[in-house]
Amino acid sequence: MKKIALTLFLVLGSLTIQAQEATWQTDMNEAIKISKKTKKPLFLFFTGSDWCGWCMRLQKEVFKTPEFEKWAKKNVVLVELDYPRKTPQIPAIQKQNAELQQTFAVQGYPTVWFVNASKKDGKINLEKLGSTGYLAGGPTTWLTAADQILATNKSTKAKYTTN
Template sequence: MKKIAITLFLILGSLTIQAQELTWQTDMNKAMEISKKSKKPLLLFFTGSDWCGWCIRLQKEVLKTPEFAKWAKENVVLVELDFPRRTPQQPEIQRQNQELQQTFGVQGYPTVWFVNATKKDGKINLEKLGSTGYVAGGPSVWLAGADQILGKKK
């Protein structure tokens, strides 16, 4: 009986770990390459990871759930555009994130934009599909809104 309990615990633990193994890109060029190959839009997550309470809450209630992980793997390429206050960041990532913040007119965090990205003659073209932020109600409510932005019917 003890062996069965341990086995179940290990299986459930590994499933939880797998669900949380999402890859968040921080380099827009790399994210755009993945988007082009996979034919999936980008989910741009503008966050203040080490200071923004609503960002941390969105992460905990939605972005780090198994439901979101399953949905994200099927529907989008994840891009984290972080604006930390205490965590050091590479200057090129800071510059990239600030440029995108200005491009999208982001004034508060968290902000999530869904975009189709293309590159033509070295220039990035971002087609805005829609945006959202923190939405109360857990993953099902947030994902329903995301599906609506992406034009998916449930």
């Protein structure tokens, strides 16, 4: 009986943890739909998930923390643009990610871009708000930098809309 109760507890506990994890989009078209609906900017995370040590470190120290997940749900639409060496990807995602890597001139990983996106006449328009990468100091340091990028954009928009 104790084994059954323990097993049930572990299964329910892991389901609860999974339910709390942030949702990462991989398809830009879907991410743009969500962004448009929620009026939140896109958070483009360029990563080498299965080979980039700094990417894995950023994930562990920041992106997989409760602080980040709470912040992300409130502020952005998460998009993972992965460039794995061992993990297979469908060709459409590979093509999308390669094009975005060129568009943003990403040369190192991890790179995070904050963008506003719109789609007009079937073409995606991306307004760059700012970028960052790995920052030492955990979620507090990283989120402070992210908030500064988003705040700068909001204050700039306010200036242009009031003039």
